[in-house]
Amino acid sequence: MNNIKLNKELILSLYETMLKIRLFEKTQERVFKTEQEGFTHVYTGEEAIAAGVCANLNKDDYITSTHRGHGHMIAKGGNMKKMMAELYGRLTGYCKGKSGSLHIADFSIGVLGANGIVGAGIPIATGAGYSIKLRGTSQVVACFFGDGAVTQGTFHEGVNMAAAWNLPVIYVIENNLYMVGTKTERVCKVCKNYAVKAQGYGMPGEDIDGNDVIEVYTATKKAVERARSGKGPALLNCMTYRHSTHFVGDLDVRDKQEIEYWKARDPIKRIEEKMLKEKIITEDKIKSCRDKIQGMVDEAVEFARKSPVPKPEVALEDVFVE
């Protein structure tokens, strides 16, 4: 596979992943309001990043995820039923229904966990990289986090260690310009061209269009190959924008024009247009693809709804293991 021209199957599969995330999240936004408890952060608008990054990963590669983590799970091959059941707080969910939207993980496919503490996953990803080095495998780690997380000390500490020791970790910034209701540029002078920070740690960094799945894919590919061959980590700063409010139900303080600007750059619309133009797909196929995936999502919702609520005593399980 060459660097710029990806083959048709790959593009289709990237597209399908993005669509899965989109339809899962659109459905989640809807069902959350009436059927779930707690809080939920959705990933709509940022799908190209999870899809483009994870397409480069093997099943036994690791990722660490964030509060906005559903997309990462799906892109890494997570089971939508178990995900949705978790969001509903059901026993069949990934975490027995204990932890909900903020805390999904699937260790069987290398998803080492979403995290409610901004930036906390970064040194954990570094540790997974350390473990790969110590165990001598050729796995890699992709570590997802937001532009806000870059202002955490954990970013600095975790990335520095990986760079110092050439650990196989790809640090992926999902740079959506905001941290909750505050524009990141208000608290961070360098925040759109984060790649420059990589130099300060002695590792490669790239600023990329995070709404272009092919750009994300190819940049990650380079970084993953480098990491697998023992050359160390890289930083990918993926510019993007969330379509939703920070969490479902939050107020939106963002500029209308800014929202319009970015919605016009919707990563899914963009790949659909490209595929249509390059005759990789037809309008019909798009529709059937959407229908098929929506069917999967609906099934997941049904599964969740029908699943049992945990008994109260489940709350005392898993404090310690034997």
Next chain:
Amino acid sequence: MNNIKLNKELILSLYETMLKIRLFEKTQERVFKTEQEGFTHVYTGEEAIAAGVCANLNKDDYITSTHRGHGHMIAKGGNMKKMMAELYGRLTGYCKGKSGSLHIADFSIGVLGANGIVGAGIPIATGAGYSIKLRGTSQVVACFFGDGAVTQGTFHEGVNMAAAWNLPVIYVIENNLYMVGTKTERVCKVCKNYAVKAQGYGMPGEDIDGNDVIEVYTATKKAVERARSGKGPALLNCMTYRHSTHFVGDLDVRDKQEIEYWKARDPIKRIEEKMLKEKIITEDKIKSCRDKIQGMVDEAVEFARKSPVPKPEVALEDVFVE
């Protein structure tokens, strides 16, 4: 005063400050072993940094200091008697003898405190900068810390905030290549040219010869002028080397040749040679200067020795203020 050629008085005063530090520390190394309790870290070899930086500061400017903080105090105009009394744990010391070598401060001259936690002073300095902005004065802050402290999350967080908000803080790295017994390059890929990190925060940074007091002075002058005029912080990476072990009595794991290399670049020897060459000073004057300062140090030791030990109940004072 032009940029490169400093006037004679200034050079002499920089020299005198360095000498004060050197002789204080050499004496401290000696008396510590038999007359004091606790631990002490001395500043020998790094005098050009404190002297060059603080010569640019007014009395009401602030500094934050480190575990290796005696030099900062002296350069900012600290009282040697009160310092020495503190090191001896005497009631006449800066902190009533409570805190010793690791924790000297003099708020009356803007020394906001040495710190036993590596890197912890960095956000505190940022906060002093914030206070200057809020109160609308033209003060500045100089924040001292080691090359090891750069690997702390507090460095990242504190510097980012100052850069984002154009706070008047000069971050001064005393880059002596080591963090206790570990060479910093073992845990940090970029560690000799730390200035590159400044770009990642959107502020100026400079790598300088920290054993050349005139270079330190002029680089700081630029940064201080910039900060006073509201243009924001700067990072100065001053390369240096400590003559002593990490703390007095510690083992030395450093390479003999490396030690020799750096001792040949002793900042005090260098300025003496320069002054002699440029006829700013004579050998006689050097000797009399040394004698005078050693006399001051000896007086400080005498003062400390004669000062009263605090009563046990002093240990319960200052937990809260009225």
Next chain:
Amino acid sequence: MKTLTYREAVREAMREEMRKNEYIFLMGQDVGPYGGEHRVSGDLHSEFGEWRVKDAPISEQGIIGCALGASITGCRAIAEIPFMDFIMLPMDQICNQIAKYLYTFGGQASVPLVIRTAMGGYIRAAEQHSQCLEAWFIHIPGLKVVIPSTPYDVKGLLKTAIRDNNPVIFVEHKYLYGMKGEIPEEEYTIPLGVADIKKEGNDVSVIATSYMVHKALNVANKLEKEGISVEVVDPRTLVPLDKETILKSVEKTSRAIIVHEAPLRGGIGGEIAAIIADEGFEYLDAPIKRIGAKDAPIPFPSVLEDFILPSEVGIEKTIKELL
């Protein structure tokens, strides 16, 4: 009298104090135009502007360190950590720096700052957004710890905390933000170190904090109809602790139950129980009981969260077992 929510009472306390002293500032994530994670700061940014109501990066160590640096150089900081769970990040700044600054430097500089944070569960926010950690802070000499349970208390205590020349950990409760209460029109403050007997009673003393005060009151009101007279004591501040009021109550009732939301083990219930078991030993007619969260992190769905956290049913049961 007027009616305010707990949230509004906090905001009003800040507004009144900030109007009086131009060197007081509030810093925290999203406290600015957005109005605060829990909408506590509200319109303060529009009244006081950018430098007095400052949006911070996601740098908890930076925020607290900055608050410290400003507070030793002529300002008074109020720092907001919107979920007490996040306070784990700046523990060094709080407990190694702020708590010890005055002491370490021999009294040279006081640290007049308030760290406002919101603890507590019952909001389905899961393991990392529900914790109560007040017990950690009472263990560190040099910090005052305030934990108000009503709009009236929160306003009066916050004003006192802001004026205090010492660092104060000010622990609000997320579930209480929406609770309404009566507040005097005129200005008032409440001193630190004075407990409040929220309900008088003779049969048993229930010492409860924060949201648990309301649960205890509900139970007390219910049991009153059954002829059981419960005294509910709200310490309001943990450091300083008004142990006289607690001991006097136990002297009267001869029975003590301590209720807090934090996990039982290592919670403030141990401290209070130990004080009673020492200084009030002779008053006791029965074992001292503690109620706190069960030994697990806090799961998110109501069925599980309500099982872990203290409940009115549980408080009632313990009272009845003790009598």
Next chain:
Amino acid sequence: MKTLTYREAVREAMREEMRKNEYIFLMGQDVGPYGGEHRVSGDLHSEFGEWRVKDAPISEQGIIGCALGASITGCRAIAEIPFMDFIMLPMDQICNQIAKYLYTFGGQASVPLVIRTAMGGYIRAAEQHSQCLEAWFIHIPGLKVVIPSTPYDVKGLLKTAIRDNNPVIFVEHKYLYGMKGEIPEEEYTIPLGVADIKKEGNDVSVIATSYMVHKALNVANKLEKEGISVEVVDPRTLVPLDKETILKSVEKTSRAIIVHEAPLRGGIGGEIAAIIADEGFEYLDAPIKRIGAKDAPIPFPSVLEDFILPSEVGIEKTIKELL
């Protein structure tokens, strides 16, 4: 039997376990060629090499996060935080991440790691290098907490901790590192959750931890000559806590004193006192007493430090007052 120092016993435990399992590694500042801040790791770097004995940057959050990430992906980390005061920096990684990982993800991944840290004063190291913070960790469900007082205990307990599939906060004591004790030649382990009666006695139970065990023993031995029979109970692990042994001792003596080095307020003494005041209430003939550090940070010179920290004189006085 052989004689080892506490320091050597720690090192031997690590060495033996590391020889058995190549995925165990030690990470911390200066643990490598330098041999450790307290010279505990010693020659381990030369035996096990760069990746198994890893010098870390001054990044406590990074170190602990790294230990976590490695321990959920097939390794077992031992992380060293040489002064317990510094553990304030990685509190989030320890208490929000490590403690909750197994639980939050519904049992998917256990976290087999040990955080070794050294607490304690009496070494003239001042406010930020002398603290004891074990009480914080017992408050967080999901962590085990071990606090050994002798070379024999520290070796046996550390081996168990390393083999445990749960996260363990392993609290050594700086003052004890040089203390010598007898260690069997053959391999042994000590289970977590089993207290040790360091000295039997009938008149009063002194429950003491870490270095305080030795102070209590000195006092007990002295008082024995005066005809006072003191039982010294060392819980050895705080989570799990062997409350049966403690309660049984109090049942026998009817009097309890808890001694720890950490500040009294909010310390583990409260927890233990509260357990006794509840479950052992009927055994008690006297108030429960606690001894801990006075309410101040820890100053450096001996005259001040010794005044703040618990002393044998103080323990003796309290025992005599209680009898």
